[in-house]
Amino acid sequence: MSTSTHLIKSKSDKLPPSYPLIGSLFAILANRDRVIQWTSDILSDSPTSTFILHRPFGEESVLTSNPANVKHMLETRFNVYQKGETFRNTLSDFFGQGTFLADGENWKHQRQVLSHEFSKQTFYKYFETVVYSELTDHLLPVLSAAAANKTTLDFQDILQRFGLDTICQVACGYDEKSLLPSLAPSELGQAFHDSLRIINQRVSAFLPLIWKTKRFLNIGSEKHLRAGVIRIRNFVKESIKKKKEEQNNNNSLESLDFLSLLLVSGQSDEKFVEDMVINFILAGLESISAVLTWYFWLISGNPDVENEIVKEISGSNADDLVYTQASIFESLRFYPSVPVNSREAMNDDVFPDGTKVKKGSRVSYHNYAMGRSENLWGADCLVFKPDRWLKRDEGNGSVNLTGRDPFSYPEFHAGPRTCMGKEMATWQMKTVVAGVLRQFRVVSEFEKGVKPKFIAYFNSQMEGGFPVRIEKRV
Structure with missing residues (x-):
C-alpha cells in the first residue's frame, strides 16, 4: 500500500476559548490559514459533532458534521435555514x-x-x-x-x-x-x-x-x-x-x-x-476542476487503484464505469468541492443533538469534516478505499455502487436544494477521467512525502497548483 493511501489526521484541537466582545478572535486569527482543517479537528473532538464558534461582537456560527443535524437543516426545518x-x-x-x-x-x-x-x-x-x-x-x-x-x-x-x-x-x-x-x-x-x-x-x-x-x-x-x-x-x-x-x-x-x-x-x-x-x-x-485536481493527486499515489481504473475503462463507456465512479466519490469524500456550506437561521431553533441555535446565526454543515468522520466511515476512514462504495453480488459476480444517505454525504447537497446537475457532473468527471487515464499517466511532481495544502474560496483548491508530469501509456 502506498504511503499516500493513508491521509494523516491533524492533531486534535480543543474548543477555542471565548472572551467578552471579541469572542474567539485570537483562535480565529491563529488558524486563519487553515480554518477548514481547524474546524474539522474541533468537530472530530465534539461528542455531538457540533460546536458554536463565537465571533466578535456576539455573532455565533454553528458548525456541524452530525447527519441528524444536517437533515434537520436541509429538509426537516428547511424553511428555518435559508440563505438570508x-x-x-x-x-x-x-x-x-x-x-x-x-x-x-x-x-x-x-x-x-x-x-x-x-x-x-x-x-x-x-x-x-x-x-x-x-x-x-x-x-x-x-x-x-x-x-x-x-x-x-x-x-x-x-x-x-x-x-x-x-x-x-x-x-x-x-x-x-x-x-x-x-x-x-x-x-x-x-x-x-x-x-x-x-x-x-x-x-x-x-x-x-x-x-x-x-x-x-x-x-x-x-x-x-x-x-x-x-x-x-x-x-x-x-x-x-x-x-x-x-x-x-x-x-x-x-x-x-x-x-x-x-x-x-x-x-x-x-x-x-x-x-x-x-x-x-x-x-x-470550478467545481469539476476542484474535484478532479485532488482526484488525480490521490490516484497518482495509489497505483493499485489506478490499475483497476485503467482495466475498467479499456473499451468501456462512461455509463459502465462503476469502479471509476466509486473512486471519484471516494476522492470527493476527502476533498469536497464545497468544504463548508452555510445558511442563516430565520428563527430560534434546537438541533436534534440539543444544540440551541439563535435567530440570525450562521449555521454550516461541514462536508470536509464529515468525510473524515470515524463515526460515519469506520476505523479506516482516513484510507482512500473506493471499494467502500461497491457491493458485490456473490451469486452472479456483478459489482454495483452502494447508496449513501445524502445527509451523511451531502457533497451534492440534500433535501429540496439537492444539486440538479449531479448526474451531469458525475458523467462529466467519469468521462474526463476515462479519457485521460486511457492514454496517459498523470505523475505528481511534488517531492516525496510532501502533501499539497488544501484551501478553499467557494470551491476547494490546491494551494500553488498541482505540478505534474504526463507520461504516455504503452
Whole structure:
C-alpha cells in the first residue's frame, strides 16, 4: 500500500476559548490559514459533532458534521435555514438575485425554470457534445504535447481552463479557447477566479465593516472585485444581446445552450436571465476542476487503484464505469468541492443533538469534516478505499455502487436544494477521467512525502497548483 493511501489526521484541537466582545478572535486569527482543517479537528473532538464558534461582537456560527443535524437543516426545518439577508448583502454584487442566494417564492420559481431546462434531452445531448469536444480537441492534445516534450504542467490550471471553456459553451454557446496549446492568460477566467476569491474574503471576514468601507471608497480588493464583476456581467450582457439579435433575425434560435433555451422559453426579463446565466456558470466553473485536481493527486499515489481504473475503462463507456465512479466519490469524500456550506437561521431553533441555535446565526454543515468522520466511515476512514462504495453480488459476480444517505454525504447537497446537475457532473468527471487515464499517466511532481495544502474560496483548491508530469501509456 502506498504511503499516500493513508491521509494523516491533524492533531486534535480543543474548543477555542471565548472572551467578552471579541469572542474567539485570537483562535480565529491563529488558524486563519487553515480554518477548514481547524474546524474539522474541533468537530472530530465534539461528542455531538457540533460546536458554536463565537465571533466578535456576539455573532455565533454553528458548525456541524452530525447527519441528524444536517437533515434537520436541509429538509426537516428547511424553511428555518435559508440563505438570508446577510448572505445576500454580502454576495449579491456578484451573484445578483440568482439561484445561489434566492429564498422562498423566488427560489421556487428559479428552481422550476432550471428543472424545465435540465429535463430537456436535447440540452443534455448538447452538454455531452461540448464535453467530448473539449476533451478530444483541446485537453488531450495539450497532455499529448506535454508528454512528448517532457514538460511539467500545472494540472489544476489545465483543469480550470477546461472547466471555463466547457461551462461557457454550455451556458451561452461561447468558447473562451483558454485551453489552446499556447495556454495564454484568459482575462475572463482571471476575472471569475479573482472575483470568487475576493467575495469569499467577504464571507469569512470577522469585521465586515472593513470590506464595506473599501467597497464604498472603491479601493483595494473591492476595487478589483468591482472591475472583475463588470467584466463578467458585460460578457453575459453581450451574449444575451447577440442571442436576441439572432432570434429576431431568424425568428428562432437554433442553439441548444442554456441561455438560448431560456430565451426561447419566453424569459424576457434581462436581469433575471443575466443572473440565471451567471449562477449557472458559477455552479460549474470550478467545481469539476476542484474535484478532479485532488482526484488525480490521490490516484497518482495509489497505483493499485489506478490499475483497476485503467482495466475498467479499456473499451468501456462512461455509463459502465462503476469502479471509476466509486473512486471519484471516494476522492470527493476527502476533498469536497464545497468544504463548508452555510445558511442563516430565520428563527430560534434546537438541533436534534440539543444544540440551541439563535435567530440570525450562521449555521454550516461541514462536508470536509464529515468525510473524515470515524463515526460515519469506520476505523479506516482516513484510507482512500473506493471499494467502500461497491457491493458485490456473490451469486452472479456483478459489482454495483452502494447508496449513501445524502445527509451523511451531502457533497451534492440534500433535501429540496439537492444539486440538479449531479448526474451531469458525475458523467462529466467519469468521462474526463476515462479519457485521460486511457492514454496517459498523470505523475505528481511534488517531492516525496510532501502533501499539497488544501484551501478553499467557494470551491476547494490546491494551494500553488498541482505540478505534474504526463507520461504516455504503452
